[in-house]
Amino acid sequence: METTLHYPTKPALREAWDALKAKQPTTRIRDAASILGVSELELLATTLGPGTIRLEEDWSSILLACRELGKVMALTRNEGCVLEHKGNFQKISIHGTAPNQIATVIGPIEQRVFFGKWKFGFAVVNETPRGTMRSLQFFDQAGEAILKIYLQEKSNVDAYDKIVSTYSMENQSTPIPIEAFENVTYASSIDKDAFTSDWENMKDTHDFFGMLRKYNVHRLDAIKWIGEKWAYKVDRLAIRKVLDVASSEKMPIMIFVGNKGNIQIHQGKVRTIRQMGSWLNVMDPDFNMHLNEDQIDTAWVVHKNTDDGLVSSVELFDKDGEMIAQFFGLRKPGLVQNDRWKSLIDSL
Numbered sequence: 458m459e460t461t462l463h464y465p466t467k468p469a470l471r472e473a474w475d476a477l478k479a480k481q482p483t484t485r486i487r488d489a490a491s492i493l494g495v496s497e498l499e500l501l502a503t504t505l506g507p508g509t510i511r512l513e514e515d516w517s518s519i520l521l522a523c524r525e526l527g528k529v530m531a532l533t534r535n536e537g538c539v540l541e542h543k544g545n546f547q548k549i550s551i552h553g554t555a556p557n558q559i560a561t562v563i564g565p566i567e568q569r570v571f572f573g574k575w576k577f578g579f580a581v582v583n584e585t586p587r588g589t590m591r592s593l594q595f596f597d598q599a600g601e602a603i604l605k606i607y608l609q610e611k612s613n614v615d616a617y618d619k620i621v622s623t624y625s626m627e628n629q630s631t632p633i634p635i636e637a638f639e640n641v642t643y644a645s646s647i648d649k650d651a652f653t654s655d656w657e658n659m660k661d662t663h664d665f666f667g668m669l670r671k672y673n674v675h676r677l678d679a680i681k682w683i684g685e686k687w688a689y690k691v692d693r694l695a696i697r698k699v700l701d702v703a704s705s706e707k708m709p710i711m712i713f714v715g716n717k718g719n720i721q722i723h724q725g726k727v728r729t730i731r732q733m734g735s736w737l738n739v740m741d742p743d744f745n746m747h748l749n750e751d752q753i754d755t756a757w758v759v760h761k762n763t764d765d766g767l768v769s770s771v772e773l774f775d776k777d778g779e780m781i782a783q784f785f786g787l788r789k790p791g792l793v794q795n796d797r798w799k800s801l802i803d804s805l
Contacts, residue, residue, distance in 0.1 A: 470495065471503035487602065496600025498577060502633050511626045511633075512578035512593075517551045517558050519578065519593070519624055520570065523606060524549060525616035530607040531566045533714060533721035537752030537773070537781035540714045540721045542566050543609060543743040565743070567722040568604075574718035575603060577633060580621045591617055595718070600635045603718035638717070643675040649682060656683055659762045677778040680757050688759045691771070691805040695756050696748070697737060699771055699784055700730050702801055709787035710798070712746060715780075724787055748773075752781060758802055766793045769802045 470493070477489055490497040501509060512519060523529070523546040530543045544565020552559050560570035576598040583590045591608040608617055655668050669679060680688040703710050704727050712723040723744055731738045739746040754776040761768050768788065773781040786798025 467503045470499065474500060474503065496596075496635055497602055498596045498600030498633065499635060501579065501581070501594070504581075505629060508582045510580045510621055511629055511631070512580060512621075512624045513626050514575070514578070515624060516572045516575045516578065516595070517555070517560060519620060520546070520560055520562075521549055521551070522616070522620050522623070523593070525613055525619075526606070526608065527611060527613045527616070528609050529566075529612050530609055531568070531721065532605040532607065533568070533716065533719050534602065535714065535716045535779070535781060537749050537775055538714045539745075539747040540712065540723060541745040541747075542721065542723065567724060569715075569720040569722070570604075571718050574598075578624075580617075580625070593617075593620070597638075597717050598636045599638055601716065603716055604721075643678065644673040647672045647674060647682070652679075653683065656687060657762055660764050662761050662763060662768050665761060675778060676780060677755075677774050680759055680772070687761075688757055691756050691758055693753045693756045693773075694750060695805045696753075696771055696773065696782075696784060697732075698805065699801065700727060700737070700739065703727055704730050706797070708795070708797060708801075711783075711785040711787050713783040713785075714746075748782065752776075758805055765791060767799070768794055769799055771802065771805070 473493055474489055477484060477492060481489075484492070486500055487497045490500045493500065505511065526546065528543060528545055530541055531546075532539065532541045534540070542565065546562060546566055547564025548562070550561045550563075552561070555572070557573040559572065560568070562568040562570065574597050575595055577596040577600075579594050581592045581594055583592075591612075591614070593606045595603045595605070597603055608614065652668075652672055652674075655671070659665065659668070668674075669676060672679075674682075699710075702708065707726055709724070709726050714721055723746070725744070727739045727741065727744070727746075729740045731740050735749060735751045737746075737748040737750055752775050753773050755774050757772050757774070759770050759772050761770075765788075768785065771784045773783075775781055786795040788794045
């Protein structure tokens with residue numbers, strides 16, 4: 458069903474936003490939307506015009522065209538964590554057929570994209586104290602941001618303009634219906650012996666997703682049900698130690714943060730760790746992570762079997778049982794995981 462706006466018209470919502478900005482000029486659009494009780498997309502839609510242009514729903518073609526942008530900043534977030542990478546969309550592979558295509562992005566920016574959840578896209582130009590900011594922004598049917606791509610100082614503006622001219626929606630006044638996702642019903646009980654056998658006989662970490670589908674199990678339930686040999690709860694702020702050790706020992710790690718339409722992945726070292734109130738941050742030149750610790754309800758160590766041996770992760774969940782982020786030791790297929798990473802995980 459479509460949500461009911463708190464504001465009867467776009468002008469009324471825009472007026473409320475302008476009043477909020479007058480009081481709180483540094484408030485980001487996502488936070489402003491939360492304060493005003495609407496989705497971020499609904500707030501952005503009040504700015505449609507020369508600076509906010511709606512794009513056609515040709516998502517894979519648009520993403521492929523992003524290879525020509527040069528160095529950009531890609532931002533993916535959920536309610537609890539944000540990943541920001543600066544780099545090129547270097548290698549993009551599209552799989553399947555529309556509308557449920559997926560994409561694998563490899564290179565300085567690494568992502569796993571699920572176009573079936575993409576619903577709306579915009580080219581946005583903002584004037585800021587730092588100059589003109591150009592971006593491409595994509596949203597799901599509920600109005601939540603999936604991916605934002607921001608041009609940087611040396612990005613190819615001509616390539617951006619070409620994307621806008623090629624993929625601008627002809628009718629910019631086309632309605633933007635906001636529709637909540639239906640709740641998914643999961644199994645309340647399973648054959649635990651069979652489930653445990655399947656867990657113990659995984660050949661690859663990706664087998665985990667197939668196992669969840671097979672048993673129709675929510676991810677957090679699977680972790681709770683498998684038993685302490687394979688998964689156990691740790692202090693909800695344990696990731697502080699993980700990042701501190703990874704930084705001090707220059708240990709390369711992997712961080713996965715996603716939403717319904719995209720997973721962004723960091724592979725490499727983390728250097729500058731900063732605690733700012735409830736936010737735990739990685740502040741490196743081409744990589745930032747912002748983790749809102751207030752959103753962490755539980756943290757778990759999870760072990761999975763593979764042909765290359767045990768693979769261990771730390772997984773963070775919010776109060777609704779949704780995943781915030783995953784952390785692994787950096788490992789390439791065919792290689793065992795780093796012994797130091799395993800000892801760090803065990804120390805939690």
